[in-house]
Each structure stands twice: as C-alpha cells, then as structure tokens.
Amino acid sequence: MTKKLPPAAYIIIAMVLGIIVGYMIFSNFPDRKSASDIAGYISIMSDIFLRLIKMLIAPLVFSTLVVGIAHMGDAASVGRVFGKALGWFVTASLVSLVLGLILANLLQPGHNLGLPLPDIGASANLATSKFTLKDFVAHLVPKSFAEAMANNEILQIVVFSMFFGVALAALGEKGKLIVEGIDQLAHVMLKITGYVMKLAPLAVFAAMAATVAVNGLEILLKFAVFMGDFYLGLFILWGLLVLAGYMFLGPRVLKLLVLIKEAFMLSFATASSEAAYPKILDALDRFGVKRKISSFVMPMGYSFNLDGSMMYCTFATLFIAQAYNIPLTLGTQITMLLILMMTSKGMAGVPRASLVVIAATLNQFNIPEAGLLLILGVDTFLDMGRSATNAVGNSIATAVVAKWEGELLPENEAEAFAHSLDAALPAAVPA
Amino acid sequence: MITRSLAALALVWLALAPGQVLAQSDPATALTGVLKSARDSGFVTIGYRESSIPFSYLSAGKEPVGYSIEICRALVEAIGREVDRDLSLKFVPVTSETRIEAVVTGKIDLECGSTTSNIERQKVVSFSPTMFVSGTKLMVKVNSPVRSFRDLKDKTVVVTAGTTNEKAMHDLSEKFKLDIKLLVAPEHGQSFAEIVGGKAEAFALDDVLLYGLIAQNKAKNAFTVLGDFLSYDPYGIMFRKGDAPLAKVVAEAFHQLAEDGDLDRLYKRWFLQRLPGGDSIDLPMSPQLNTIFRSLALKPE
Numbered sequence: 001m002t003k004k005l006p007p008a009a010y011i012i013i014a015m016v017l018g019i020i021v022g023y024m025i026f027s028n029f030p031d032r033k034s035a036s037d038i039a040g041y042i043s044i045m046s047d048i049f050l051r052l053i054k055m056l057i058a059p060l061v062f063s064t065l066v067v068g069i070a071h072m073g074d075a076a077s078v079g080r081v082f083g084k085a086l087g088w089f090v091t092a093s094l095v096s097l098v099l100g101l102i103l104a105n106l107l108q109p110g111h112n113l114g115l116p117l118p119d120i121g122a123s124a125n126l127a128t129s130k131f132t133l134k135d136f137v138a139h140l141v142p143k144s145f146a147e148a149m150a151n152n153e154i155l156q157i158v159v160f161s162m163f164f165g166v167a168l169a170a171l172g173e174k175g176k177l178i179v180e181g182i183d184q185l186a187h188v189m190l191k192i193t194g195y196v197m198k199l200a201p202l203a204v205f206a207a208m209a210a211t212v213a214v215n216g217l218e219i220l221l222k223f224a225v226f227m228g229d230f231y232l233g234l235f236i237l238w239g240l241l242v243l244a245g246y247m248f249l250g251p252r253v254l255k256l257l258v259l260i261k262e263a264f265m266l267s268f269a270t271a272s273s274e275a276a277y278p279k280i281l282d283a284l285d286r287f288g289v290k291r292k293i294s295s296f297v298m299p300m301g302y303s304f305n306l307d308g309s310m311m312y313c314t315f316a317t318l319f320i321a322q323a324y325n326i327p328l329t330l331g332t333q334i335t336m337l338l339i340l341m342m343t344s345k346g347m348a349g350v351p352r353a354s355l356v357v358i359a360a361t362l363n364q365f366n367i368p369e370a371g372l373l374l375i376l377g378v379d380t381f382l383d384m385g386r387s388a389t390n391a392v393g394n395s396i397a398t399a400v401v402a403k404w405e406g407e408l409l410p411e412n413e414a415e416a417f418a419h420s421l422d423a424a425l426p427a428a429v430p431a
Numbered sequence: 432m433i434t435r436s437l438a439a440l441a442l443v444w445l446a447l448a449p450g451q452v453l454a455q456s457d458p459a460t461a462l463t464g465v466l467k468s469a470r471d472s473g474f475v476t477i478g479y480r481e482s483s484i485p486f487s488y489l490s491a492g493k494e495p496v497g498y499s500i501e502i503c504r505a506l507v508e509a510i511g512r513e514v515d516r517d518l519s520l521k522f523v524p525v526t527s528e529t530r531i532e533a534v535v536t537g538k539i540d541l542e543c544g545s546t547t548s549n550i551e552r553q554k555v556v557s558f559s560p561t562m563f564v565s566g567t568k569l570m571v572k573v574n575s576p577v578r579s580f581r582d583l584k585d586k587t588v589v590v591t592a593g594t595t596n597e598k599a600m601h602d603l604s605e606k607f608k609l610d611i612k613l614l615v616a617p618e619h620g621q622s623f624a625e626i627v628g629g630k631a632e633a634f635a636l637d638d639v640l641l642y643g644l645i646a647q648n649k650a651k652n653a654f655t656v657l658g659d660f661l662s663y664d665p666y667g668i669m670f671r672k673g674d675a676p677l678a679k680v681v682a683e684a685f686h687q688l689a690e691d692g693d694l695d696r697l698y699k700r701w702f703l704q705r706l707p708g709g710d711s712i713d714l715p716m717s718p719q720l721n722t723i724f725r726s727l728a729l730k731p732e
Binding site: 031032033035036114115116118119120121122123124125126214215216218219222353355356370373374376377378379380 | 547548549550551553558559560561564566580599603606607651655658659660661662663664665667703713714715716717718719722723726729
C-alpha cells in the first residue's frame with residue numbers, strides 16, 4: 001500500500017497545475033474575452049469554497065470564542081490577553097509600516113519605471129469611502145447581534161462574544177448548560193470546517209488557474225521591479241516575524257511554520273486571509289495553543305494585525321510618489337506612517353481595503369491618485385502576497401501571546417494532542 | 432439586583448431618547464439640491480450623448496440607451512428611495528462641449544455619458560466613483576512584430592487628429608526616446624484605413640473605440656489590441672459640485688451596485704454581449720476596473 005500524500009502536497013500540486021492550466025488558457029485564447037469567460041467558469045469552484053468559508057466563519061468565531069472566554073474565568077484575564085495581543089499588534093504594524101518605508105526608500109522602485117504613467121490629473125475616485133478611526137470605533141459595537149452575524153462582522157461578533165463569555169463565566173454553575181451547548185456547537189462547526197477543507201486543493205487550483213488565465217504571466221515581467229521589490233519586502237517581513245517568534249518561542253517557531261504551510265498557501269492562492277482562518281485555528285491547536293487564546297487573538301488579529309497589508313500601504317504610497325517624482329521629506333514620511341497606523345485599523349481583513357486606505361493617504365499628501373491606476377492592474381498578484389503574509393503574522397502573534405500567558409502546551413503534550421486529533425478523525429467519519 | 436440594573440438602563444434610555452427623536456426631523460423639509468428638486472418635481476434630468484456607444488447613445492427607436500444610462504437609472508431609483516417618491520427620467524441631449532456647462536448651470540442633474548474624471552474637471556463638477564477605465568492602447572495586425580510600445584522605435588503610428596491619444600503617443604515617444612513617426616488622419620475611419628493599407632505599423636486610440644472599430648469592420652482575425660494602457664481615462668457620472676446629499680446617495684448606490692454584482696452584470700451586458708441592433712464590443716473588463724469594482728463593494732463604515 002502506498003503512503004497517502006499529506007494534504008499540503010495536494011495543495012502544492014493544485015497550485016502548480018492551476019498555473020499551468022491557467023497559462024495554457026491564456027496563451028491558447030488570444031482574445032481576452034474567451035479566456036476570461038473560461039476563467040469565469042473555472043472560478044466557480046473557488047467562489048463556492050470562499051462562500052463556504054464565509055458561511056462558517058461567524059458561528060465558528062462566536063462558538064470558539066464564547067467557550068474560550070467562559071473558560072478563561074474572569075474579566076481581568078480577558079483584559080490582560082486583550083492588552084498583550086494589542087501590544088503585539090501595534091508593534092507588528094509599526095514594524096511592517098516602517099519596513100515598507102525603508103525598502104521603498106532604499107530600492108526606489110518608482111524611479112526609472114519604464115512604464116507609461118497615468119496622467120497626473122486622472123482620478124481613480126477610490127477614496128470616496130473613507131475609513132476613519134472614529135467611524136471604526138463606533139462600528140466596533142454591534143447594534144444587533146443577528147446583523148453582525150448576518151454581515152460577517154468579525155469584530156462585532158468578537159465584542160458580543162466577549163460579553164457573552166464573561167457573563168457566562170460570572171454565572172458559573174447556572175450557565176453551565178449553555179457553555180456545554182456552545183462547546184458542542186464549536187465542535188460541529190469544526191467538523192463542517194473539516195468537510196469544507198476537503199475542497200481546498202480544488203479551490204486553490206481554480207483560483208490560480210482563473211487568475212493566470214485572465215492576467216497571463218507576462219504582466220509579472222512588466223512590473224518585475226515593483227513586484228520583485230514588494231515580494232522581497234514580504235520575505236524580509238516573514239524573516240522578521242519568524243525572528244520575533246523565535247525570541248519568544250525558541251526553535252519551536254519552525255514547527256509552527258510547518259503546521260501553517262497549508263493555510264499559507266490557501267490564503268496565497270485565493271488572495272483571502274479569511275480563507276485560511278479555520279485552517280490556522282486547527283494548526284494552532286496542534287501547535288499547543290489553547291483554544292481560549294487562539295479563538296480570541298485570531299479574530300482580533302484579522303482587524304488589527306494585517307502585516308502584509310500594512311507594509312503594502314507605505315510601500316505603494318512611496319512608489320507612486322517616486323513614479324511622479326514627488327520628493328517627500330523624512331518628516332512627511334513619518335507623519336504619513338503615523339496616519340496610516342490609525343486609518344489602516346479599519347481595514348478589517350477585507351481583501352482590497354488597503355487600496356482604499358492608500359487612495360485616501362495619497363489624497364491627503366497631494367500625491368496623484370492617478371498612480372493607483374498603474375498598480376491596480378497587478379493588484380491581484382500583490383493581494384496574494386499580502387493575504388499570505390497576514391496569515392503568517394496572525395498565527396505567530398497568537399502563538400506568542402499564548403506563550404506569554406503561559407497557555408502554550410509544552411512540545412510533547414502538544415504533539416500528543418495533535419495525534420489525538422488525527423486519531424479522532426477516522427473514528428468520527430466511519431469507513 | 433436585576434431589577435435595579437433594569438431600572439438604571441431605563442433611566443439612561445430616557446435620558447438619551449429625546450436626542451434621538453430630535454435628530455429625525457421631517458425629511459421633506461431637510462432636503463436640498465437635486466434631492467429636493469426631485470422630491471418636488473417627481474423627475475430627475477439625465478444628460479445623454481447621442482452616439483457614445485456603448486455608454487450612452489440613441490437606439491433605433493430614438494431612446495437613450497447604454498451602460499451609463501442604465502447606471503443612471505439605478506442612481507435615480509436610489510434617489511427615489513431617499514426622497515420616498517417614484518421618480519421619472521427626463522432626457523436632455525448633451526455633447527462633449529456642452530456637458531460640463533449643462534451640469535454647472537443645473538440644466539441636467541446627472542450627466543450619463545463617457546466623461547473622464549480628472550482633477551481639472553473636479554474643480555467645477557463632482558464625479559461618481561469610477562465606472563469604466565478607458566485609455567490609449569495600440570492596435571496592430573495579428574502577425575505584427577510589435578508586441579508592446581517598446582517595439583515602436585522609428586516605426587509609424589497612426590492617430591486621429593485632435594485626440595488625447597495623439598498627445599499620449601507624443602509624450603510616450605519623448606519619454607522613452609522611441610522616435611515614433613506620427614501619421615495623423617482626420618477621422619477614426621481613415622486612421623483605420625491607414626493601418627489596413629499598411630502605411631502605419633500601429634493605431635493608437637482609446638481601447639473601447641478600437642474594439643468598436645474591430646467589431647464594426649468584422650476584423651477580429653486580422654487585428655489585435657495590445658494589452659498595455661499608454662494613458663488612463665477613468666470615466667464617471669457627472670453631477671453638480673457641492674450637492675453633498677446627492678454625492679452621498681450616488682456613492683452609496685455605487686457601493687450597493689458593486690456589492691450586488693450589478694456593475695459586473697451591466698458591464699457584461701454592454702461590453703461583452705451583442706448591442707441592440709449591432710455587434711458586440713467584446714471588450715473584457717480591464718484588471719484595473721475589476722479591482723475598482725471589488726474595492727467599491729467594500730463597506731465604507
């Protein structure tokens with residue numbers, strides 16, 4: 001009997017196949033209409049997958065978080081975890097923004113671009129919807145729990161679940177039945193997640209094939225300098241994140257990287273960090289992070305800890321300024337960074353919200369918004385890198401907070417737990 | 432204890448409630464600008480173009496139709512919901528020359544044509560979010576060695592006199608030191624004839640017009656449009672500057688149209704399917720426009 005391939009191998013195969021099939025479609029149908037028609041049909045697969053994830057995510061966050069907080073005991077420890085998580089998020093955001101700024105200054109991707117620039121007067125009108133801190137803070141609090149669930153407003157669900165969990169903990173014995181019920185709900189949701197994840201390789205294949213069929217690969221060459229510099233930045237950012245993780249977790253951080261590889265590829269191919277959420281939750285379980293930490297820190301991270309998107313904000317803004325030969329003093333750049341630190345907090349895990357934030361920043365500093373039109377054309381490829389980076393950043397952040405709180409199982413116990421998870425699977429799914 | 436906190440809650444609610452009641456004043460009296468005139472008259476005036484295919488043009492039955500017109504119909508519906516009245520549309524023809532003045536003077540409420548949104552114009556009028564990204568592209572023969580603007584060194588490119596494309600090619604030639612020879616024809620049909628006759632290696636024009644010419648001449652197998660934008664023209668719906676309530680309705684309606692996928696459907700209808708009584712433009716959505724629509728669909732909370 002041959003050994004079964006690990007799930008990650010299927011995803012890698014799907015990704016490579018997707019690129020090959022996509023490129024074949026792109027080059028065999030010279031008129032873009034047929035190519036995008038075919039891509040439209042292929043992407044049905046990935047659309048369905050992303051919809052299933054959306055279907056899962058609200059009840060999954062609610063049930064795991066309520067149980068987690070109810071087990072955490074008191075409001076004080078909830079506050080402490082919240083504070084630590086936020087501390088990490090702010091630091092990571094700052095590092096990401098600064099890294100984007102430094103790289104853009106060092107590499108000067110906007111100079112000698114070799115591409116026709118949009119006229120300085122053109123306007124992409126992207127900034128019509130502004131993300132402001134004030135609106136964001138008010139928006140944190142749901143006016144209806146059903147509405148928050150219906151619209152997949154993760155942060156609002158987090159706020160409600162915090163109340164719910166703390167109240168349940170305060171009730172103690174009286175609320176025990178509900179805690180058990182919700183715990184069972186969490187198990188059901190995780191079970192469904194398991195079913196949905198079976199589709200992951202297909203979704204990855206479809207997403208890759210559709211992207212390449214529509215855009216081709218030549219476009220990567222055209223923007224080679226910009227893309228190369230940005231991905232170099234992402235690599236450095238991954239390195240920094242792993243290094244920071246190493247300082248807290250020691251060599252175990254490498255184990256974490258191995259565990260999240262599927263989640264990483266999934267968010268890369270689908271350009272959605274949300275798609276990886278259930279998978280990362282599972283990976284963190286196996287790593288030994290107690291659910292009460294992961295179910296709390298992860299959904300918050302999806303709003304506050306978008307490292308890849310953050311780096312992109314400074315990088316892209318400076319890129320456009322350079323392309324138009326607009327010099328920005330260091331003072332201006334630092335001001336810009338601090339403003340981005342505030343405004344970007346409203347991006348909340350939405351794939352393309354960083355573009356809106358960048359558009360607003362450009363307007364604020366009188367850099368031609370027209371420059372956005374240039375990079376909009378390759379945004380899909382950049383979004384893939386951003387999303388995957390956000391996934392890495394979030395899993396490391398969660399593991400670190402768990403360690404810090406003393407809620408990380410030692411390595412041998414974590415391994416035993418992971419084995420018990422694997423063992424539970426065939427038992428639960430007969431034959 | 433529970434009763435006490437309930438009582439406290441009721442007190443807080445009583446204290447906050449009057450403010451909420453005051454905030455909701457009678458909508459009819461608070462309206463201004465186009466919303467007010469729509470509420471009072473029952474119609475919204477739409478400026479249309481007679482032959483901006485497929486954005487805004489007269490159908491065989493002399494009815495204004497097109498992509499922009501349908502977007503405007505959705506906008507008028509949104510205005511109607513806002514002012515709580517069924518609104519009808521009144522159509523007024525405008526041209527490239529008259530359109531801005533018509534908006535500024537209030538002769539029309541919404542200009543639904545193919546107008547580039549740029550900073551110059553934004554000083555006098557407002558624009559909706561981007562509904563289309565047009566721009567200069569190159570059309571070449573299918574077997575031409577020219578695959579990108581870089582291959583144009585010392586080659587001849589035909590442009591139509593007085594177009595923005597002429598300027599774009601001039602700037603491009605200078606910026607990248609290509610020494611492009613510009614052949615200027617008085618009109619698009621003649622420019623097309625020049626490339627058919629082999630006098631020029633490429634034809635530089637707005638991509639949507641190039642696709643239109645290819646469809647019109649049934650030349651899909653002979654010519655191809657190269658991928659890169661050499662200049663960018665984002666189109667929007669124009670309306671009067673300073674009408675903040677209208678701007679808000681327009682922005683929200685665009686968000687809704689994007690979120691529901693209506694913009695994608697409208698795009699398909701007017702750019703990929705056969706036009707009423709004509710051919711199909713066959714212009715797939717540019718990655719730029721696609722990304723813009725995706726960002727428009729985001730929640731602006």
